Amino acid sequence: MARNGGRGRYRAASADAAAYERGRRPKPAKLAQRPTLRALVEAKLALCWSPEQVAGWLRRRFPGDASMQVSHEAIYLSLYDPRRRQAIDRSLTQRLRTARPMRRPKTARKPTGRGVIRGLMSISARPAEVEDRTVPGHWxxxxxxxxxxxAVATLVERTSRYTAIVALPEGIKAEQVAPHLTQSLLAIPPQLRRTLTWDRGREMAEHQAITTATGMPIYLCKPRSPWQRGTNENTNRLLRQYLPKAADLRTFSQANLDAIAHELNHRPRKIHGYRTPAEVYADLLNGGDALTA
Known part of the structure; x- marks a missing residue:
């Protein structure tokens, strides 16, 4: 007979069974067991606090009191886990930033290939003549x-600062942008259609088709480097006077946008000795030296 005897084996089996019961899922939610804590969490969620903000505030408000603290993950589980329906008011998901009725798992998205910019030419390969603005026709x-x-697309000629605005009524996907941008570029006289520098956005995934149609090579800036197309950035800031962020730009017709561009192009610029971009652009079209005119 074993030294512990039968009674020892019985105690061991009982301990195993108790541990198994304690480890079963789901465990009773802490928020369901502590009404005061639950009320505080619900009150803060109702104020549009995130679960992480609520958990952090509780740690600061009740230091050393584990009974009045709960992790942000436990709050999320109480809101979204169907096995914890009685733990918290689940309508409070509408007060979260995403307002999702279901929680999405944090898994990496597999690349689909959509919107990938293939065969791009970096701005580092752009001709040196673009930099000093002495050669016109670079946009x-x-x-x-x-x-x-x-959204709308904007085009700015680097030498004259002449601006064109392109309506995008269908949207901002590459296949929606390309036809309208191509049409606008083809309206530029051939002698002023040399290169185009663009931000590295997915809307330019069809850049090769645009180049084939227009004869203009397109160079893309480095990621998060808007200063590499600073002329366009400055112009876009001026256009915010007419095209506010809160506006639905699909309501602007091409005629509306042409009128805005006309007004901007006929505004005197200090950099041109208070001549207008339209005047400088006209000189470039006529083959004159716009920089000294």
Whole structure:
């Protein structure tokens, strides 16, 4: 007979069973067991606090009192886990930033290939003549966003600062942007259609088709480097007077945008000796030296 005897084996089996019961899922939610804590959490969530903010505030408000603290993950589980329906008012998911009725797992998205910019030419490969603005016909462009997904495209000639605004009524996906941008570039006289520098956005995924149609090579800036197309950035800031971020830019017709561009192009610029971009652009078209005119 074992030294512990039968009674020892019985105690061991009982301890194993108790541990098993304690380890079963789901465990009773802490918020369901502590009404005061639950009320505090619900009150803060109702104020649009995030679970992480609530958990951090509780640690600061009740230091050393574990009964009045709960992790942000436990709050999320109480809100989204269907096995914890009685733990918290689940309608408070509407007060979270995403307001999702279901929680999405944090898994990395697999690349689909959509919107990938293939065969791009970096700005580092752009001809040196673009830098000093003495050779006209080099353009910069980007999207100006309104309320998403509304946007317009802007084009600025580097030497004259002449601006064109392109309506994008269908949206900002590459296949929606390319036809309108191509049409606008083809409206530029061939002698002023040399290169285009653009931000590295997915809307330019069709850049090769645009180049084929227009004959203009397109160079893309480095990621998060808006200063590499500074002329366009400055122009876009001026255009915010007409195209506010809170506006649905799909409501602006091409005629509306042409009128805005006309007004901007006929505004005197100090850099041109208070001549207008339209005047300088006209000189470039006529083959004159716009920089000294």
């Amino acid at each position: 910069e462009g980007d999207l100006v966003m309104g309320t998403r997904p509304s």
